[in-house]
Amino acid sequence: MSLNKNNFLIYFLLFFQTLIFTQENKSAIDSVKTESLNEVVVTGQYNPTSIKKSVHNVIVINRKQIEQVAANNLADLLNFNLNLTIIPNAQTGRSTISFFGLDAQYFNILVDNIPLVSDNGLGNNIDLTQINLDDIERIEIVEGAMGVEYGANAVSGVINIITKKSIDNDWRIQAYIQEETVSDEYEWFEKGRHIQSLSIAHNFNDKWMAKIGANRNDFAGFFNNRQGQDYYQNDGLRGYEWLPKEQLNTNALLTYRGDKFRLLYKFEYFNEQINFYDASVRANIDTQSQTSNPSATDRIFTTNRFVNNLNIDGYLNSGANYNIALSYQQQERDLNEFNYYILTEERSNETDETYQSSKVLFSKGTIGNLVKSDFYNFQLGYEARYIEGFDTQASGSVTQQDKSNKQTNLAFFGSSELSLTDKFSLRPGLRYEYNTMFKSKAMASLSARYLMNKGFELRGNVGTSYRTPNFEELYYYFVDSNHDVRGNENLNPENGFSAFVNLKKRSWFNNLSLINNLKFSYVDVSDRIDLAVVNTTPLQYQYINIDKFKLWSVSLENGLKAENLSFNLGATFQGISRINSNEANGNDNFLYNFQINTSASYFVKPWDTSFTLLLKYNGEQEQYIISGSDTDGNSTFSKATTDAYSWLDASVRKSFLNNKIDVTFGGRNLLDITNVNVSNGSTGGTHAADNSSLLLGYGRSFYLKLLYNLNF
Secondary structure (H helix, E strand, O other): OOOOHHHHHHHHHHHHHHHHHOOOOOOOHHHHHHHHHHOEEOOOOOOOEEOOOOOOOEEEEEHHHHHHOOOOEHHHHHHHOOOEEEEEOOOOOOEEEEEOOEOHHHEEEEEOOEEOEEOOEEOOOOOHHHOEOOOEEEEEEEEOOOHHHHOOOOOOEEEEEEEOOOOOOOEEEEEEEEEEOEOOEOOOOOOOEEEEEEEEEEEOOOOEEEEEEEEEEEEOOEOOOOOEOOOOOOOOOOEOOEOOEEEEEEEEEEEEEOOOEEEEEEEEEEEEEEEEOOOOOEOOEEOOOOEEOOEEEEEEEEEEEEEEEEEEEEEOOOOOEEEEEEEEEEEEEEEEEEEEEOOOOEEEEEEEEEEEEEEEEEEEEEEEOOOOOOOEEEEEEEEEEEEEEEEHHHHOOOOOOOOOEEEEEEEEEEEEEEEOOOOEEEEEEEEEEEEOOOOOEEEEEEEEEEEOHHHEEEEEEEEEEEEOOOHHHHHOEEEOOOOEEEOOOOOOOEEEEEEEEEEEEEEEEOOEEEEEEEEEEEEEEEEEEEEEEEEOOOOEEEEEEEEEEEEEEEEEEEEEEOOOEEEEEEEEEEEEEEEEOOOOOOOOOOEEEEEEEEEEEEEEHHHOEEEEEEEEEEOOEEEEEEEEEOOOOOEEEEEEEEOOEEEEEEEEEEEEOOOOEEEEEEEEOOOOOOEEEEEEOOOOOOOOOEEEEEEOOOOOEEEEEEEEEEEO
16 A cells, blocks of 8 residues: 555544653753764764764664664564665565665665675675664764775765674673564464564673673565465466564674773674575376476575674874774575475475675774864775676576676875864875776765754765675576577676765754754766667667666655654655666656655653654656657657655563663554556557556564663
8 A cells, every 4th residue: 555645644643642742851951962962973073072072974774773762673673764664575585775866786884993894795785684783882873975985885984883892791692583474464383573682781890891792583475365375276376475484693702991992803604595486387297196286486595694894093102093903704505495285295306506696805994083183084994806707697597507796996195174263174085996897996085074063053964885796697608599688797897876864953942852953965877877779780788888867856854853752754856867878768857756754652651661653755757768669669758656655663662670681563565565657658648558556565564573672
């Protein structure tokens, strides 16, 4: 279902009414003011810095917000942010992000400033369901090109996940279980979502701390009128609409704090198993015995990821600070395929292969505060990446060969911060990268911050970054008697440019603080890679650099806080133009979409209970799709419109026994979204429109989380 504008207005008025009639809180404004000004961020900064002093506009999702919605992974959490859309895939189990109209290849996901490995890359195109949030302190989102700080694929921004690195007591033991329905499907083992977690942390002394943890997330799939694994009729109903998957995430952390430096080592092992049950069933009739033994070709996809991160940071006697990061990461995706006899539960023709693999060595170091000056500061750094891997799914669908490739990237970067006055500062930056596969690249940025009177803060940022071609674009190979589709090892990286201007106003009224944030954004990507016809007879397709992408947006975000109340309301209006210079009938007109998000959280102190509501409205979205061809054989295009839809979540969280026990009950997707309509008007004008649907969710679901904290 989707939500029309009238229904949305009703929900918005309910939220507004909740705000108006909330009981006035008489707490002192000082605590609210201190909290909003002193929240510390690290992404893109020389040192940990308060949000007010940060040269970048940083969006922070703190631990309290994560716990209020019982988010287990990153996909549970990010669906309510403006300019950001979660894109799920029911048949692969993956969830990725569209950020400012660009997909997950155009931004980086970092863990403590180290990019995370994916199936065929580093930092980009990562499955959000594979990132567990149990040990996360906060999440920092920076919008706009961050090429100088983080290099390739940071075209639209970065998401930096900051882990917990200390505890306040000698021991901390935390365990929880979480049970969720999947739409209206739930059983103890066979249906629903079942999560268990345990972590133990210990301070050995003032210098050493260690922690271990494990999390199991069992998603039993979504039937939605499908009949599951044991169904043997050949009517297309076998299997699941959303594939079942089970994830195991284990981690260990060891930290040492000296007088002038800190050492941190983190190990993580992640395992995921996704089960695919084929809907096409073979009867296998034995004519002599007049029996049948139906079978289907089933698959099990297994992902294993190992992460080893070492961070060393500290201060020299001169006052300069340094940070060194070393990382070895490996991720493999295995395929087990077999003929499954449904009645006898036997297997035959079983094959095993590793079809995606990535191995990464990463190192990054920075040194700053080299001069003692209130006017001038600068930072120098290096970054080195070595990536080795293959993707048989992309390159071997015909050849069945693991085409392993290697890539080395070396970068040196520097930036300086000029405090022209106490209120006005500039930060120019430059980065040079050498890559063994592509031409060397130079990236630049210029950021500015001006703290004006009466609580106004003005920030601006222009910068460049680029996106490297992915494995499929480089090495795809599918050639038979009817097809000739190939990658292109001579592709150039895509070039990205962005400009962001942000005006923020902080105000305090009696016991309330108010933050208003107006943002203007522009993103331009040239030399975009797309599949194009390179030969008509015989017909051949190849990936080439032919496209362009432009986006502009205006966003307004408003936040209100008291000691026990938090309310946010925002809206964004975007225009996106996609240009394919290879198409004679291509259209570069801007297509527009509109988003609204709002959230409200209220803490009832006598009950030790918090109430949270989250709502995001996604307006109609349009894009040009191929609808036919003209008399010369060139493709013609028409607009396809995706209907508006909304997400609504709600939760109640209560603590018992001085926060030793937390109980969280809530609902996700309360508006029961599963599919939204996609309509394509006929170019002829007299024919009926072609309609289809886009699968977005598995309907209204409810969860209950029981958490136990023991600190001593």
